[in-house]
C-alpha cells in the first residue's frame with residue numbers, strides 16, 4: 075500500500091528539489107511508483123511516514139553495517155553534540171580516527187578525512203596524478219566512484235540505472251584522460267597500458283564491484299592489476315567506499331591479500347554521518363597539502379560529530395570480529411535461499427555476492443562484467459521490486475545496486491524475505 079504521506083511529501087518535493095530527491099537512485103524512477111519517505115529506523119527495520127515498516131536491505135547504501143541507530147553510536151554522537159558541532163580547527167577525534175584507521179588497515183600509513191566517497195576518490199586521483207606526474211587514469215566499466223567529472227565515464231550505480239554511461243555537463247577535456255577497461259579482463263588493462271605507455275597515473279577499481287549489482291573479482295584479477303601497476307609505474311587505488319570495513323576489518327585489501335597504494339573509504343567509517351577518507355602510502359600522502367603540492371581541503375572534513383559516530387562504529391567492528399562471521403553467514407543464507415528458488419523454479423536468473431553483499435540478477439549469467447550485468451531484464455526486476463516492497467522488503471530500487479545485510483538482520487527476517495521472493499515467482 076503506497077504511503078499517503080509519502081505521496082504528499084513527494085508532490086511537494088518535486089516542486090523544490092530536482093526529481094524530488096537529493097540523490098537520483100532514491101527516485102524509484104526505474105522501478106516505478108513513488109519513493110517511500112522514511113521517518114525512522116531501528117536495527118534492520120525502516121518505518122515510513124505512514125507507519126509502514128520494511129526489512130531494510132540498503133542500510134543507507136552501506137553505512138548501517140550494525141543496523142540503524144545502534145545505541146552506542148547514538149550515545150557517542152549525543153556526547154559530542156553537547157561539546158560542540160563544528161569548529162573548523164583541529165580536534166582530538168580526528169587524530170583518534172586517523173590512528174584507528176591506520177591501525178586497522180596495514181596498507182594505510184596516512185589518511186585524510188573528507189565528507190563523501192566522491193571527495194575521497196577525486197582527492198585520491200589528484201594525489202596519484204600529483205605523485206606520478208602523469209595524467210591518464212584507468213577505471214572499469216560499471217564501476218562507480220562518485221560523481222566527480224573525471225569518473226563519470228561508463229559508470230555504474232545511478233548512471234547504469236538510468237542507462238546513461240556518462241553525464242551532461244562534463245566537458246570532453248575532463249574525461250579525455252579517463253580510460254576504461256573491462257572488469258575481470260586483465261588483457262583490456264594491459265592493452266591500455268601499451269597504448270598509453272608511461273602516461274597512466276593510476277588504476278582505480280572497486281575490488282568487489284558493487285555498483286553494477288555485485289560482481290566479484292575472478293581469481294588472479296586483482297593480483298594482475300597490482301603487477302601491471304608495478305610494471306608501469308602506476309598507482310593502484312582500491313575504491314573501498316562500499317567494501318571498506320564491510321568485508322572484514324581490513325576490507326577487501328585484507329580479504330584478498332592485495333596491497334593497494336591508495337584506498338578510498340566512506341559510508342561505514344561515518345557510522346551514518348557524512349564522511350569519506352583517502353589514505354595509503356606515506357610517500358604518496360605526503361604529496362597532499364599542506365605538506366605537499368596537491369591541494370585538497372574541506373570546511374567540515376574531520377567534523378567531530380561525524381568522527382565520533384565513525385570511531386564508535388569502527389571500534390565495535392574491531393573489538394567484535396565475530397560480527398564479520400555472522401555477516402557472512404547472513405549473506406550466505408540469503409544467497410543460498412535465492413539460488414534454491416531459482417533452481418526449484420527453473421528461473422533464468424543468477425545470484426552473485428560475497429560476505430554481506432548480494433545481488434539477484436534477472437539474467438541467466440554468469441555475470442562477471444558490465445556487459446553481462448547490462449543484459450538483465452530491468453522491467454522484470456521493477457515488477458519484482460514493487461511486489462517485494464509491498465510485502466515489506468526494502469530492496470535497492472535498481473537492478474544495479476547491491477543487497478546489503480547488517481548485523482541486525484535476523485535469520486527469521488531473511489527467511490521471510492525469501493518466502494516473499496518465492497511467492498512472487500510462484501505467481
Ligand code: KE4
Pocket residue numbers: 097098099100135190191192193195218219220221231232280284285313314315316340341350475
Ligand atoms: P558518495 O559520494 O555517494 O558518498 O560515494 C560515492 C561512491 C564512491 N565509490 C563507491 C564504490 C560507491 O559505491 C559510491 C557511492 N555508492 C552509491 C550506492 N551505489 C551511493 C548511493 C547514491 O548515489 O545515492
